[in-house]
Amino acid sequence: MPWEDYISDSLLGPASIFRPRVLPITDGEPRPTWSIIVPTFNSGRFLEQTLRSVLDQDSGIAQMQIEVVDDASTRDDPAEIVRRLGKGRVTFYRQPANVGHIRNFETCLNRARGHLVHLLHGDDFVSPGFYAALERGFNADQNVGAAFCRHAFVDSESRFRSSSALERVEAGCLENGLARLAEEQRITTPSIAVRRTVYEHLGAFDERLICSEDWEMWVRIAAQYEVWYEPRLLASYRMHEDSNTGRHRRLAQELEYSRQAIAIFRGYLPKQFRYAARRARNIYASVALTTAEEFWLRGDIEAMDAHLKCALRLSCSPRILMRFCRLFSKRRRTVSSK
Template sequence: MTASYRKSLAPLAPREGRPRWSVMIPTYNCARYLERTLESVLAQDPGPQSMQIEVVDDASTSDDPGEVVARVGRGRVQFRRQGRNVGHIANFHDCIEHAQGEIVHLLHGDDLVFPGFYEAMGRAFDTDPEIGAAFCRWSLMDENGQVLSSVDPEQPEAGRLPNALCKLASEQRIVTPSIAVRRSVWERLGTFDSRLKCCEDWEMWTRIAAHYPIWYEPRLLAAYRTHGNSNTGRNFRMAEELYYNRIAIDLIRPLLPADRAPGVVKSAEKAYAASALENARRFASQRDLSAMRAHLAAALRLSRTPKTLLSAGKILMRAMSGSA
């Protein structure tokens, strides 16, 4: 039953001249950001024999990513457009399915990489042939490209991430532009789980960590863009992404060692309940009571500890009294 939600990926037939890299760029109504995304890849381009670069558009309705690809890519970047909108999970799968390289980098059309990304990730796979994926430290940027924050390093030196499965399962630590995956890993494990309209990446990276070592690069080499039209942004106000966090936690639980699962799951529930409560406070201060209630409900779906219940009650009482 589970496998039906995760599309399988046929192995590629061996052939000479297969590229090392496939940089697959899914887009949907984000052409205004695509130029910078492409430029960040092309600045590190080792050439078509070593790197496939392809944009796959999910039938955008408000812009023309094909024009950006033609103008910026100048024939170097391939472009395909879905005949209809298939949704981001199916579009991601299509990207991976059409990837010809040994290593696949799924780079959203509104995100980017910094100089040195492909060199550092490539060195990781060369150094440790057993790893299934490698990821780097990353920044969060706004719609104008201004850096809002950067995550703390997971460890000071490049190398395997110790205790990767439990660490990644306890909270989302990887954004999609920061990670590269062997295509053979997706061939073995299947691609993203279609039950998750949000946080499908969290479940995927954790599933990989359950079967393979994971490499970490502490240099800041990727950036994730937050804006209202991103998948996360569209699902933020009414806490849909936290609803799917709950589902993801339940999907991740069976991947964990039996003796560690209760503690890791509790840690994840606590982390996302705290996030939901913080969002509820923010929406309460803005007098957006519908959004506040949605995030309070999400917090209680994730955790019903006395602390969570008390905090939720205080937020609701203050909002109802008009003192938030």
């Protein structure tokens, strides 16, 4: 029985029906090594930097497909940016109507013709050497299904804020990759590329998840394939209020989706790796409590309450309960003093 047929989650239902197919390419036409597909929605103010970061590494039309897939933007004109900057080198596809970012990703994957697929959100960007470095990882081992690099977090003005942890000193396959990727979201979408055949095998992003759909995908891949790591800082993830995560942060929706992602991928972790799901729940419960305190300091009790509730939905470990009680006491004193 294929593994997709018996993977399920008692809370959320069978997994396979929520993962649209990525159809194999069978037309016999020549295919490039890379497909760099840029999903956009009202991200025009960042799109030029995104495209320039790719075009600066362009190895030619025979080697790279570069395409923008727009989810019916309403606040800007990405087609004009593509015409002006791409000068015919970048193709453009616009959804007839807004379909949401998960369905837009599905379109991106099915429009990709390259053997290696890089989904580069229209507000993120890559640094020189990204494509060459990750391609070396894929060429090093045919069992590698995905390759990722260390990434930076930048703000809306492209100012560096922080960087991801160093996973290993030298480039190579990630040791104990499945457990490590299940414990915590270590990868941002601009930092990773995936073989198209992997998407064909495993399906597209899970439609149940509005946030953390990428985390679930990377764990799904690591359950079946080797994952390569490049230690150089070659991708940048932009953090701003209009991003998907930013829109869902205040009322803890992004953490609730993280909880659901853990529930989904726990079902296909081998028993010896189930501890990783428990650790993930504790890690993100701690994140919820830290964020709850941030909102308490701002005087936003509604947002604080949302994160307190989410923390307990994620974990009721003794350490989490102790922190919860301390924060709830602060909340009670604040409310009673008003």
